[in-house]
Amino acid sequence: MTAAFASGPLARLLRTADGLLAAGAASDRRACALLLVLGLVCFLPGIGSLQPMDRDEPRFAQASKQMLETGDLVDIRFQAEARHKKPVGLYWAQAATVAAAEALGVPDARTAIGLYRIPSLIGALAAILLTYWAALAFLPRRGALLAAALFSACLMLSAEARLAKTDALLAACATASFGALARAWLGRATLERRRGPPGLGTVAIFWLAVALGILIKGPMVPFFAGLAALVLSLREGSARWLTDLRPRLGLALVLLVVAPWFAAIAWKSGGAFFGEAVGRDMLGKVGGAAEKHWGPPGAYALAFFATFWPGAAFAFLAVPFAWRQRGEDAVALLLAWIVPAWLIFEALPTKLPHYVLPLMPAVAILTVLALYRGALDPRRPGAAWVAGLVVLIPVGLTVGLSLAAWRLDGVLPLAALPFLLAACALAAAALAAFRRGAGEGALVLAILASLIVSPAVFGLTQPVLQSLKLAPRLAALRDALPCAGARTASLGLREPSLVFTLGTDLAMLNSGAEARDFLRAGGCRLVLVEDRFADDFAATGDVRKNPVGRVTGFNINGGKPVGVSAWAVLPGATP
Template identity: 45%
Template sequence: MVETYARPRFGEPREPTNRVNPGSRLMRVIDFITASHARSIAFLALCGLLLFLPGFFNIPPIDRDEARFAQATKQMVETGDFVDIRFQDDVRYKKPVGIYWLQSAAVETASALGLPRAALRIWIYRIPSLIGAIGAVLLTYWTALAFVTRRGAVLSALLLGSSVLLGVEARLAKTDAMLLLTVVAAMGALARVYLSWQRGEDPEHPPWAWPAIFWTALAGGILLKGPLILMFAGLTIITLAILDRSANWLWRLRPLWGLMWMLVLVLPWFVAIFWRAGDAFFADSIGGDMLSKLSAQESHGAPPGVYLLLFWITFWPGAPLAAMAAPAVWRARREPGAQYLLAWLIPSWIVFELVLTKLPHYVLPLYPAIAILTVGALERRVLSRSWLRRGAAWWFAIPALTSVIAVIGAVTLTRQPVFLAWPFVGAALIFGLFAWWLFEDNRAERSLLNAVVAAMFLAFAIYGVVLPALTPLFPSAEVARALRNVVCVGPKAAAAGFQEPSLVFMTGTSTVLTDGSGAADFLNQGSCRFALVEARSERSFAQRAEAIGLRYNVATRIEGYNISQGRAISVAIFRSEGTE
């Protein structure tokens, strides 16, 4: 079609439009916000806080990854050893040290500011993820400015920020939100270098800023998650070189200086860990973690196509628009801007679909490219008018389905209907319905803004109210609360049957992980000791206690649900009364 991304083309920003949809307050807000970069940045940062802060402080540690990262960081702070990475006595060499340093800095800062028990507050460990998520939203705005108008850049950043997947990662104390920040920074700088070459700008005096951002971001990504960031950049570069039959533009990245700078940033810790542990880190991280993902690691195997199916949920509320934009994006695939974004997106997506181990967050670094491509089509009024328009109903369907599941789940687990969440749920349904009913090809922006507001209210309902109320899903928090209420000084604990990382994080690094008989022996070794015994281990505990003449009583019993194993549990907290 002739209208495919008609002027301006991808990579050629156009002048801001003055069109306003009469009667739309959200549109007038965007008109005001996008009048300057400062307003746009402040607005996006505020939206990030509104989207990511609900539940940030009061959702307990999530098993297993978040609790493992947090516990390893806590041990760094406790021991003062910021080179080695350990979970209790076991080495944890799956990922490099970057996220642990960032979390340690957050804990140390909170302690220095006088926050009591800072090392036990999981939200402090989540601060780097929050910063990473908001930073990624702002960097998506910066990256999008190379392709679309300032208004379009704000909408692209909103698409990413309101996505379900980033909302989850912003609340988890692990690597993926910060990795996203580094990837967007690197790919935004790379885009500017590539597009400047496509426009024929002066190759003799390329700016230093873009290469500096690119190589520094690569170093940060490597320290966070190893060479994964190199795959995103490398596949993009290779794809563009094949399509253009040239890679001369890479010299604008100042690769010799850049490689040296990247090595200066990453080598010190890698040398230090090699000095400490020999090749154990490289064997575990590359051989034990990365290469093992080629097979179905930790029962996370799935066939190709799973990420495409999950996309409808994980990229909501942007998914319907992305589907409507897809035909126009493909028609524009040889335009420089669209070509770059598709080179960022498609090769890496194919790799993730082919790798057997699949987790939803793996494709998160590709979502900024989808957001920018989608808004590019939206701005140029070339969204599909085919059956894909029916996807607009998804703006209402997700809040409706989520609300039903949340209420049923709350009633089932707690026998409480969480009435506090209902006003937020109602608002999410109303704005989702507006987004669906008001959708028109030439006013898709209005629907998108309504969908983003629906996502905000849904975040308040689910993360801010419902999840914190589902206490049976967080038995470790209940166990830790029970231990804090004991009258003796310095309680020690041993766990049998229920041994999730969150339990170690919340009850202390010294918590002994054992079996039922081992818990009885532990209880027999002194006062102010507690055995945390899951129901399936109680028989062996009782038999061993009888054999050694241990007298004990049940301090309390915690009923809950182990989300890692998908089963109900019952944890008895036994306290010794002495021996016969």
């Protein structure tokens, strides 16, 4: 290191990074506190102001809301339609959160999407802490802290933490099972290691993670843990090491947790839940591109450089180390958790980025393990160029969000730009640190860049993009009517966010004739007409309707501009 480098701004940044790691690694309690702060800074901004994100998020939130409206905590429904795709775990968590908020006097709690996101926030925070716990089986405390921080900073976890879906909670359950499996595998009696079998607490964590994972997303946690255990058992030539997890006791615990609801939904739905969840939802994704989410093999690997930013480039550089050390117990376990499941997901036609989120804690641990073994060497051919990818995401976000805001709303995210530029500078500093051999400092600086990106994007830029907030703006038109409790219908626009925002009784119409009949039914009524149905709706000229307003914007789910006009019949109007 040259004298100029040793005394320049980069050196000061690296000393700050080293001080943060040292302070956090002083004890487990400090490490967990630092990780919680990091997670809250990354995940909280925008959690209440971000509009319901079509289509899956408002479907989950609406079904949870209907549980509260009907008092039925067994069946899962979206309006009148049975939603037999996922088990009940997330719906219970969301319903309990909103019920608690109502008990505390939170106004309009049932339509506050931020409340439905709290279980995901908790799941993401738990996933960070459980990554730290899992990493302690592989790394010293400082390395475990760095691995957990790297996972907490990844964009995919940041996104899932503020979406009312299953994936953040699934990641927590999968990571808990991984940490327990690691202790069983590394604790088996071999010539290399003699750590001893896992304690009863670790065994309980494993099986509770499996049980809760089943209630949240069906077979996914058993899939991840079982596939890794199968690969390791084939490597070992025996599955006897799994007896340390006390499978008889564990399976009994799993049945005790999951059987009551599965029995209740089987009785209530006449077995239809299993036909829908397994036959259409799960097998549909195996046999075809479910809901048009098709992608070619390799799509996850390509998307990984964005979804696991800022750690993706460094993880890619750890691949040669993982291959060379694949015979080592710790590396074999990490590869058994990551590679088989990843290859299966790549082979499936349905591609959604969050499917590989439960694999990312192991990727973070493997990356830091490679770093601590000296394998992330900037002198390797092409290493510095690969590490340069860490700068592309913040630069791309800065340019892309500015262009999007200007094109969609005619504004610039001026409040966010200084933070986005600071994130670009920190990412550039991380690259410079890596090129000079300060790998640990480079990871910390990259994590700090992500710490700035998340609030800038979700807290400062997202509120500016009003064109994306179709459902809240349409709800504002309804709420501005001079009559309360207006019955509302939508002609054309059928996004689930409308149902969640405007109410369970929102009528979905198919033609102008249906809109005419709806408006003539009496009382205060409002119809939202998408532009492509405007001519059909104009044929309802025999209804005395009043123009209320018009909303234009951009439908994220459809990927196209949308215009919606609102027409009302007010009390006393003559049809």
